Amino acid sequence: MSSKSWVRALAPAVAVLAAVTLAQPAGALGIRIPWRPTVLPLPAGGGSGFLTGSNGKGEYTGTFAVNGVQQVVSWRGGQPVVRGLPGGYERADAVDENASGVVVGTAYDHETKANRVFVLDATGFHVKENPPTWENLYAVAVNARGDVLARANRTGPYAATVLWPADGSAPTIIPSGNDTYYARDLDDDGTVLFDSGATSALWKNGVIRQLSPSPAAWAEALAIRNGVVVGKRSWGGVEQGARWSTPDATVGLEGGASAISVNQVGLTTGLLPGGNATAWRGTVPGEVQRPGTYPVFQASLAADDGSLAGFATSGSVDQGGVPVVWHLTP
Numbered sequence: 001m002s003s004k005s006w007v008r009a010l011a012p013a014v015a016v017l018a019a020v021t022l023a024q025p026a027g028a029l030g031i032r033i034p035w036r037p038t039v040l041p042l043p044a045g046g047g048s049g050f051l052t053g054s055n056g057k058g059e060y061t062g063t064f065a066v067n068g069v070q071q072v073v074s075w076r077g078g079q080p081v082v083r084g085l086p087g088g089y090e091r092a093d094a095v096d097e098n099a100s101g102v103v104v105g106t107a108y109d110h111e112t113k114a115n116r117v118f119v120l121d122a123t124g125f126h127v128k129e130n131p132p133t134w135e136n137l138y139a140v141a142v143n144a145r146g147d148v149l150a151r152a153n154r155t156g157p158y159a160a161t162v163l164w165p166a167d168g169s170a171p172t173i174i175p176s177g178n179d180t181y182y183a184r185d186l187d188d189d190g191t192v193l194f195d196s197g198a199t200s201a202l203w204k205n206g207v208i209r210q211l212s213p214s215p216a217a218w219a220e221a222l223a224i225r226n227g228v229v230v231g232k233r234s235w236g237g238v239e240q241g242a243r244w245s246t247p248d249a250t251v252g253l254e255g256g257a258s259a260i261s262v263n264q265v266g267l268t269t270g271l272l273p274g275g276n277a278t279a280w281r282g283t284v285p286g287e288v289q290r291p292g293t294y295p296v297f298q299a300s301l302a303a304d305d306g307s308l309a310g311f312a313t314s315g316s317v318d319q320g321g322v323p324v325v326w327h328l329t330p
Helices: 008-023
Strands: 034-039 046-054 060-066 069-076 079-084 091-097 103-109 114-121 124-127 136-142 148-154 158-164 172-175 182-186 192-195 200-204 207-211 219-225 228-235 238-244 251-253 258-262 267-271 277-281 296-302 308-313 322-328
Touching: 034 308, 046 069, 046 296, 046 308, 046 322, 060 322, 069 103, 091 136, 114 148, 136 182, 148 182, 158 192, 182 219, 192 219, 200 219, 200 228, 219 238, 228 251, 238 267, 238 277, 267 296, 277 296, 277 308, 296 322
Parallel strands: 046 091, 069 091, 114 136, 219 258, 238 258, 258 296
Antiparallel strands: 034 322, 046 060, 060 069, 060 091, 069 079, 091 103, 103 114, 103 136, 114 124, 136 148, 148 158, 158 172, 182 192, 192 200, 200 207, 219 228, 228 238, 228 258, 238 251, 258 267, 267 277, 296 308, 308 322
């Protein structure tokens, strides 16, 4: 998941707001810059789902029910494009998209109960071969250069992480261990973020670095981008959003219960204690506005163009909802 400027179209406004912020002492500002929502149109026959990826150029991808089938839908030029699912499979869940528009996800065969990882690009779906002896794979992420990360398991209490290099060489199998239990995310340099419940760690080329929860007693990492990790920690007896700019210590994110996505320049999205969306520019909190009258809204993605993406619903969050994109507006 460079040093490109964030939200180029909004750069003048953001620069003014930044200057105002810097001119006042910490805590003096009572104003939080809002991200304002746009509900995207659904395709014909479209139902609830989740936005999960973006190319960082104002285009998005997710998993939505279309005529009762869970499949991949992308929004190009603001309009939905039904991408479908790989042939022979009954369901496809998109989980991530990179700047080249490459989408990765999981394809499900209900008859065999086997799950496979797919890559979707301009030429169509490409289902990856499972590594020998591994039966069920679940896609996790794709980074900027096209490396693909997945979780794997097989009969018995066995699990591992699979990392396919973008160059097409054989995948790396990372066995499950105390520091490599559950793969959460993949950075652009190939660093894999792991969460093991009690600890979190970074893996790169076989070298492991643990993430310290200090000064908290406990912290859980959920996403990584450009070396910055976000997640949650225990603080004052409650869960609080957390950020690591180095592996050695966490910084709290004001107002949030957890942080779940971070973009290339540190824009972070997360959840309030009540479960709705919130966001931070670095560690500065903002406001994610409610889409219309929907009582529940979550943003699971901080895109590289400075937008947030997620869903809104009047029902259960487990089913997702209508696709929503938020943009920063002064």
